[in-house]
Amino acid sequence: MGTGCEFNVRVGIDIGSDALIASECGFVDHGHGHGHGHGHGHGDGHGDSDGHGDGHGDGHGDDRLRFLRDQSAKEASIEIGEDAWLSCNVVVLKGVTVGRGAIVGAGAVVSKSIPDYEIWAGVPARKIGSRPE
Template sequence: MPKLTVTWPHQVAIGKNCILEKGIFFKYDGTWQQGPSIRIQDDSFIGTGCEFNIRMSIDIGKGALIASGCRFVDHDHGIAAGRPMRFQDGPEQAIVIGEDVWIGANVVVLKGVSIGNGAIVAAGAIVTKSILPNEIWAGVPAKKIGQRQ
């Protein structure tokens, strides 16, 4: 296992035959609770320098391919006036990555997103909406550009 950074080790569960490259940051950003909240299924790949900034949960399906530099964030800050934003908790919504999903380099996946089985997300995309199975998405913000046949 390469060097990883994990804030709460009991919050991370990694399946069999996974390949994790160096410099991955598993940051559980909530208060202590039973885990795991970051669940990676069998045969998945996670590239160098990925960050998982999770308060609620993320599930990564079997055989998922996540390229280098990707970011996953399942929460926001509040934006009410009169109180510094850094002290405000915002909405939290789980992230779900299906089986056999390919996420290109430097993709950002935000709270509440589900990516269906067999979907592809192009490098550099920012995903703010859920993606159906076998769809191909790209752009900022990400939009559907095709369908796997």
Template structure:
């Protein structure tokens, strides 16, 4: 029994410590070649990108599998999706960006979150799918925690140290150190 346990632990360590790091290193190297900016000691699992040069990741980030960096625009210079240092992004999170999103340092973004910085026009006299989209950047300040499956819409600023509850729909800016939850999100508390 003890030998079986040691073998399974060794395989676990090899798989998650060494093979995962090697795969991340190779993935980061490949993406750097096509223009993505990736900081030191960032671990990047398999993700989806439309324009790699539009994404900038800071140092010591952990990006889980299935994250979608979708820059929804034509080719342009510079980064539109900017993630700070020491940020965790959970699996299957979607950044659907036309203008810009900034995520500060030391943030936690749980699995399944969506960030959408644009919206379709809906004037009566025109077809909806032919109208121009309105767009406003999203700004996530330092030390923010966003719960799983939350949706953050255009023009929102989430203040330093704020918390967003799971499955919340944030369509208004959140002041620093406040806790918001619900659909639409409302203040339910403060960090003290």
């Protein structure tokens, strides 16, 4: 786990063994970041992390007469597969599964699940290649 990673989670995050997460990655499992929760890391060398900070993603309320923090937000857990690699500054949004052996390029925003052994990059992240299984 790289330095400066942020876990802004309410539901949870599962991290597979031998997953590599580089510096400054962010994980957001809900539509806006005004709540607090816990990220649950599973696998070798990954612990629990309090979730605080500004969120990213959709699911914001649409009631203009109430603050966003007072409106309900969509939530869904995040899963990082075994041997997955997340490069620096990757943001993974709610409900996403990064498959086993997948690679995510630096600075990508992952809003869709990534199948096993695929390589994704960009904003929003999209498939740019595959790894041999």
